[in-house]
Amino acid sequence: MNDSGRSADSAAGSKRKDARRNQRVLLDAAAAVFVASGVEAPVRDIAARAGVGVGTVYRHFPTRADLVIAVYRHQVETCAEAGPALLATAPAPYAALEEWVGLFTGFLVTKHGLAAALRSDNAGFETLHAYFLDRLLPVCAQLLDAATASGEIRPDVTAYQLMRGIGNLCVGAESDPRYDARLLVGVLVAGLRRPD
Template sequence: MTADGQGAERTARPRRADARRNQRTLLDAAAAVFVRSGVDAPVRDIAAEAGVGTGTVYRHFPTRADLVVAVYRHQIEACAEAGPALLESCPTPYEALGRWVDLFADFLVTKHGLAAVLNSDDPGFQALHASFLDRLAPVCGRLLAAAEEAGEIGPGLEAYTLMRGVGNLCVGAESDDRYDARRMVRLLVAGLRQPR
């Protein structure tokens, strides 16, 4: 180690990166278990999915509320990061918008029990809805603006309106096997397209 302490910094950084990776692994595992079994799934199922002991889950997330909030925020961030990536990789802004709305719908449909969580009196849960809108509305707005500028959709649709419409189409979809929310959402997005 050098006299200025740089060796200690080099040693500490990989541990922080490992800790972040481990936390992402836990959040991905918890999200997968929540999709299958709801937010009340046993912690041992989440630990098994992540390949760790239950103590590791509790070390990162001491309460179920901590875990649910962290998973929700993690999923919001993944959806937010997908928007710019899709604009870069898709052939047209309209296709990027459609693929992002699919991801957004999947996020809404597969979050068993989160509606109840969002209505909770817990202050950590109350902040989720505001965080959700603050992070995702600008991403949706950017996608809409790009598709509008390309002449692929008509003018004037606000991100909040589209997100609310998608959300309404997804309500209750997780508890009704006969209802295909994703198909309805795709029909909504198809209706945005300007005729050529």
């Protein structure tokens, strides 16, 4: 391959990388706006938070459903990738678990609003829910196993039980300003600790 072919490949790769970065910025902005204002928030608010024009949002996500699904998948991936990274950097497995549960809780508060927006497409939502479980159950199990092996937590709670409990505590949190799901999830996670 000659130099012009290599530079064309390099330019194309750079454009793809920029497009992925721009899409990530849009998804992060949409998630933040959804948390603050709900999934029916105006697209102009998402565009403003991302620092782009409204047309850019529609170019990436032609419909609101496309955007909602993309935010959901993006948040699942962010949560899934965070687990191993936290285990590698946290001072102890329990600290990694606590931090991951905080991220997971933030996602769940948003997820309930996303779920409501997707109710008209039940089959699509079921597919997304299966994706959610397939990606996040193993991550939660890895964190629990590490904290159990280190002797920091009790061994009798499964990843599914913990995720289901956290999910139940998050129901309705997005629409009730008097309810702090994070506080109660913190109590739940603290209850996993072995007594000294």
